[in-house]
Amino acid sequence: MNPLTATWLRTLLVQASFNYDRMISVGAAWAIQPLLRGLPERRYREAMRRATQFFNAHPYLVGMAMSAVARTELAGEPGETVRRLRHALISPLGSVGDRLIWAGVMPAAVGIGLVVAALVSPVAGAVTFLVLYNVAHFTMRTWALRAGWHKGRQVAQALTGRGLKQGMRVAGPIGALAVGLAIPVAGGWLARGFSLHAKLGVAMVGLLAVAFAQWILPSFRGLRFGIVAALVALVIGWAFR
Amino acid sequence: MTEQFGLLLLWGTIVGLDLASVGQIMIARPLVAGTVAGLILGDPLAGGTVGMVLELFALDVLPVGAAQYPDYGIGAVAAAATAAGSPGALGIGVAVSTGLIVAYVGELAIRVMRQANTTDVRLHGEELDAGRLRTVRSVHYRGLLRDLVRSLVVTLLGLGLAVVTYRWAPTTLSGALLMTLVLIGAGIGAASAGIIRVVERGAVIRWFGLGLVVGVLYVVVVQ
Numbered sequence: 001m002n003p004l005t006a007t008w009l010r011t012l013l014v015q016a017s018f019n020y021d022r023m024i025s026v027g028a029a030w031a032i033q034p035l036l037r038g039l040p041e042r043r044y045r046e047a048m049r050r051a052t053q054f055f056n057a058h059p060y061l062v063g064m065a066m067s068a069v070a071r072t073e074l075a076g077e078p079g080e081t082v083r084r085l086r087h088a089l090i091s092p093l094g095s096v097g098d099r100l101i102w103a104g105v106m107p108a109a110v111g112i113g114l115v116v117a118a119l120v121s122p123v124a125g126a127v128t129f130l131v132l133y134n135v136a137h138f139t140m141r142t143w144a145l146r147a148g149w150h151k152g153r154q155v156a157q158a159l160t161g162r163g164l165k166q167g168m169r170v171a172g173p174i175g176a177l178a179v180g181l182a183i184p185v186a187g188g189w190l191a192r193g194f195s196l197h198a199k200l201g202v203a204m205v206g207l208l209a210v211a212f213a214q215w216i217l218p219s220f221r222g223l224r225f226g227i228v229a230a231l232v233a234l235v236i237g238w239a240f241r
Numbered sequence: 242m243t244e245q246f247g248l249l250l251l252w253g254t255i256v257g258l259d260l261a262s263v264g265q266i267m268i269a270r271p272l273v274a275g276t277v278a279g280l281i282l283g284d285p286l287a288g289g290t291v292g293m294v295l296e297l298f299a300l301d302v303l304p305v306g307a308a309q310y311p312d313y314g315i316g317a318v319a320a321a322a323t324a325a326g327s328p329g330a331l332g333i334g335v336a337v338s339t340g341l342i343v344a345y346v347g348e349l350a351i352r353v354m355r356q357a358n359t360t361d362v363r364l365h366g367e368e369l370d371a372g373r374l375r376t377v378r379s380v381h382y383r384g385l386l387r388d389l390v391r392s393l394v395v396t397l398l399g400l401g402l403a404v405v406t407y408r409w410a411p412t413t414l415s416g417a418l419l420m421t422l423v424l425i426g427a428g429i430g431a432a433s434a435g436i437i438r439v440v441e442r443g444a445v446i447r448w449f450g451l452g453l454v455v456g457v458l459y460v461v462v463v464q
Contacts (some may be wrong), residue, residue: 017384048372122289180452209430235418
């Protein structure tokens with residue numbers, strides 16, 4: 001198998017050994033290994049030594065660091081240069097991935113999926129979400145690996161490219177718009193069949209949840225609020241049976 | 242559910258692995274996990290509905306770095322198993338509650354698993370520092386195996402809880418309906434708070450507001 005393809009495939013499992021000491025470094029070392037096979041024995045061992053040190057990045061962009069570092073190793077650059085490059089990529093790859101994927105593509109695809117689920121069917125919503133999200137996901141993974149491989153030590157150029165900047169500029173607003181649209185549409189569909197008073201009750205609970213998460217008790221949000229709210233409803237249901 | 246138990250167990254385990262360790266193609270999103278579990282059980286509407294409610298809760302999560310996050314995917318599988326066959330809105334609240342509890346158990350299990358990975362890495366620190374491929378491989382594969390076991394065990398617990406709540410849900414008729422309404426509201430609140438926290442900046446929050454206004458208008462006019 002082509003070493004670049006092998007690394008691409010291995011990046012799909014890069015977080016399997018995530019730990020609090022070295023984060024994803026063990027998975028990253030496992031992923032970069034096919035690209036380092038061409039190195040002379042001594043240089044290979046040194047490269048693997050560097051590869052197992054602390055490392056973290058967005059999982060979809062980790063391929064960029066792997067291929068850029070491997071390219072630099074293969075070019076015979078000093079070990080200190082490789083170490084610095086590897087270290088310098090941690091923050092930008094995390095930041096770009098978080099802004100583009102977690103704060104942009106993900107909410108956008110989920111929002112659209114929820115709207116389709118409410119307007120067409122949950123199956124259609126799930127399929128729409130999966131297709132939209134994974135087109136962006138696999139495009140990112142493939143682009144990242146190739147960009148790192150082509151740019152090598154100059155990989156920062158890929159991260160400051162116009163396309164990526166524009167992508168980050170539009171991803172957040174699209175995600176926010178899609179979720180904003182999805183919340184009332186999905187909420188309205190889920191509460192269909194209930195009276196207007198009941199729907200107003202749903203909106204009140206929603207506002208209460210936002211107030212708790214934003215101002216009253218920020219640590220008490222989402223899951224914890226939901227569990228407690230369900231328990232309160234259970235008790236009230238018993239009391240007024 | 243008895244006939245489909247094996248398939249649900251397999252699906253839940255795959256969903257648990259997708260959360261972080263394998264692929265992250267997002268079959269672990271509750272909308273997908275719940276809908277597919279519903280399809281397995283022959284009730285995609287119930288699975289999809291609880292998946293949608295849990296998806297609203299999941300929008301509260303930003304899975305960055307070493308952040309701890311609930312396992313809503315396996316939660317959605319357990320919720321679908323609880324909701325399947327229940328009459329309409331009656332089963333949704335109880336099912337989503339089950340899903341939230343399983344998601345929380347999944348979160349605790351992730352913490353335990355990552356701690357075990359950390360111990361493993363510390364035990365083999367010298368060999369890793371030496372760049373030994375065999376150690377890299379074995380530590381990595383053990384991490385994968387741990388997540389496989391975690392996903393399997395959490396799914397098993399989730400399906401067990403689903404059977405218990407489906408048969409002996411400790412709630413009244415009015416309580417079940419109230420739970421449904423309260424959890425839809427809590428999900429809406431969680432999604433709103435989540436996106437507000439993610440976007441933070443002024444210009445982007447206006448897009449969220451615009452979407453909300455259009456969505457509310459659509460609901461008021463059409464529904």
